[in-house]
Amino acid sequence: MKKLFLLFILLSFCSCATWQPVCRHDAVYSAIVVGEEYPVRFVHGTYKTQKHIRAQAKIDGQWQYIEPFGNVIKIGKSDPLFFEEKIFSFQEYMQITKNRIKEPDKVY
Numbered sequence: 001m002k003k004l005f006l007l008f009i010l011l012s013f014c015s016c017a018t019w020q021p022v023c024r025h026d027a028v029y030s031a032i033v034v035g036e037e038y039p040v041r042f043v044h045g046t047y048k049t050q051k052h053i054r055a056q057a058k059i060d061g062q063w064q065y066i067e068p069f070g071n072v073i074k075i076g077k078s079d080p081l082f083f084e085e086k087i088f089s090f091q092e093y094m095q096i097t098k099n100r101i102k103e104p105d106k107v108y
Helices: 002-012 021-034 090-102
Strands: 040-047 050-059 062-069 072-075 082-089
Touching (some): 021 040, 021 050, 021 062, 021 072, 040 062, 040 090
Antiparallel strands (some): 040 050, 040 082, 050 062
16 A cells, blocks of 8 residues: 555656646547647757657647646746757647557657
8 A cells, every 4th residue: 555655656757747648638539629729739849858749729829838737738838948849730640650659669
């Protein structure tokens, strides 16, 4: 029981920069939900020293970051520690993800 509690505490404090799947899952979830009403895309870059991905939606003519917050998606703020490197459409990012599942050792 003690080990399970410690694992819960560890996972509670993990962020995108320390546990890679979190940012990817949050970005895809946000894009799926908001994509029903707005154009969406993914922005890949570096947060601090780690690779990171965020979702954006085109709202009122401007690309804005979106992220889950509880059971809603909110408009996020840009972060000065996040450096954008590449932008992917929803379809492009899903294809890259599909390819990673097929060939996990290949670099994309």
